[in-house]
Every structure is written in structure tokens, then in C-alpha cells.
Amino acid sequence: MQLPPFDELKYKFFDVNWDAPMNTISGLTNWGKDANHVYWITTVLCFLVFFAVAIPLIYTLIRFKDKPGDETPPAQFHGSTTLEIMWTVIPVILLIFIAVPTWRVLFKYAHAEPNALEIEVIGHQWWWEFRYPQNGKVISAGELHVPENTPLHFKLWSNDVIHSFWVPKFGGKVDVMPTAFNKETGAPSAFNTLNISSPALVDPNKKGGEHYQGQCVELCGASHALMRFNAVVHTKAEFEAWTQTVNTPPKVETRLAAEGEEVFARCQACHTIAGTPSEQIPGDKIGPNLSNFGSRKYMAGGIRLNTPENLAIWLRDPASLKPGTLMPNLGLTEKEIAAVSSYLRLSTVKTY
């Protein structure tokens, strides 16, 4: 399944589609499939209970309806030990049938697999940051890259308010909570985890990976609905190549890009591009890491395709695309916008 660009997605109420990117019950990962199994068991049992109650109820309503002229009072009785035992024991048995598979799935995914790829997920108002501590200083924003068929160990926390991490096609939805940080190491004192394996590629030779929609699912402020991201599943070789090249600094070859590099000096208090002077400014930056921004398919937290036109709209007035964003209107001239856009869109990594 190939995802259409987010800004071209149009949902219709009756457009029910198994392959729809936000379908909750068509997870492709081990976690997604196991959770769906529990879901179907629960659904089938719920329908059985519904019919077991509804059918006798409808029968009783018709069979014992008041008949005109019939003055006989209904039989008067109360208490039935057999019935009371039945409606205690049957629900207990049904709940056991739901609880056992639920526990099995919960415990199965409670711990990371020993060879899992660790990914730190940090929620910000309103964008996602992904760090790959096992791959040096690889950091991505708005775009989660994973190799196919690989156990993943997500560690999730928030930089501000509560968010929730969700890729419907992966399954697993985890709250992303604010936390305190260790003063010396900067490590979060608490985080949630999610242990799933990435899905296999539908087309094993797919260049540039397969894209799945991700979304924040905890109301987190004005632009909560615009806090999306793009999950890209690559072949293992392509993922390796991405981690190797994503921190390569841009090659500035044109005058426009060189001018853009100068404009970007004004952005580096909030943004980092690996391998450039912006990396020297210490501390966690307030804005997304823009290393190889040009290689990203989407921008502004996954809400628009990464095109020069959309980037210009964003730079002219970020809040016009994302109300409440921390990025101010920098008052750039059209010339500066063209220059910095040309610089930012330079890419040393090609994933699609």
C-alpha cells in the first residue's frame, strides 16, 4: 500500500477501506496482528452475549404480551438459584476467555528483544523527534525511518505536554508523557516503551521505502490534529545507507544556496544541521533538527509535501500552516526565502 500525500488525503464518511491509512484493525506488525486477534475474540464474544440476551428478550415480549380480555394475573415468583448461578458463572467464563489472550499479548511485548533497534521518540508541540542512539547522533524530525522486519524498542517521552504516538498500520498506541531530566546526562527520568517489529516491505524491492501515516492521538493543543509524521520502512541496506548519509552536511554549490547558508545563521539558535556551525551551539534546540531536510518527503510535522512552494508558505508565516507554532514569522524577504529554501533543500541522501 502506498500512501498518498497527506495534503491530498480526503476522507469520506462512507469510504470504508481496509487499506485506509488510519484503519485501526489492519495492523501489519506482529503487535498489530496479535492485538487484532484479541480484538476479534472480544468482538465475537460480545455478539454472542448480545444475541443470547436479545433473542429471549424479543421472544418474551411477544409470547407474554398482554391479551385483551385475559384477566389472569401473571405467575408471581422470585429468586432462582439455578439462574443466579448461571448468570454469575457464564460472565466469569467469558471474561477469562478475554483476559487470558489479553495478558498473553501484554506480557509478550513487555520487554525489548535483545537485538532490537532502539529509537527515542520525543513529542513536541507539534512535531515528532526521532533519535537513533545506536547509530551515533542520527536524529530525524517528522519522519521515522526503520528497517523492515526488525525488532524495535521505542523509548517515548515528551518535551512539553502529553502526546500519544500512533502509526495505525504498525499497531500499538502509546502515551508520550512529560518527564524530568537528569541534570548531568540530560537523560529522561521516566519514559514509556513500545516493543514491536517493523513490518515486511509489501514490495521487497521498493526503492525509497514504504510510507505509513503516523499521528498524535492525544489532544495536545491548538495544532494537535496537525501533529503528524511519516513512518518509512526501508530495506535493511537502504536503512543502513540512510543512517550513514543523513548527517552528511549539504554541498553548497550555487550562489543562491550560499546566500541561504548565510540566512540560516539566523536559524541556528533553534535548528541544527549536522556538520555545520549550527551543531556547535550547545543544548537541546527548540526546533526540529534539519539535517538533510531536503530528503524528507513531508514538512511542517507531516502536513505538507516538502516542496519549494510549501516551504515558502511556511517561511513567510509558519502560523498560517500551523496555528500556535513556536516558530515566529522571521520577516524574511522573498529573496531570503528563496535562498534559504534552496540551501535547506540540498540533500546528500536520496531515499525516494
Ligand SMILES: [Cu+2]
Ligand atoms: Cu500531540
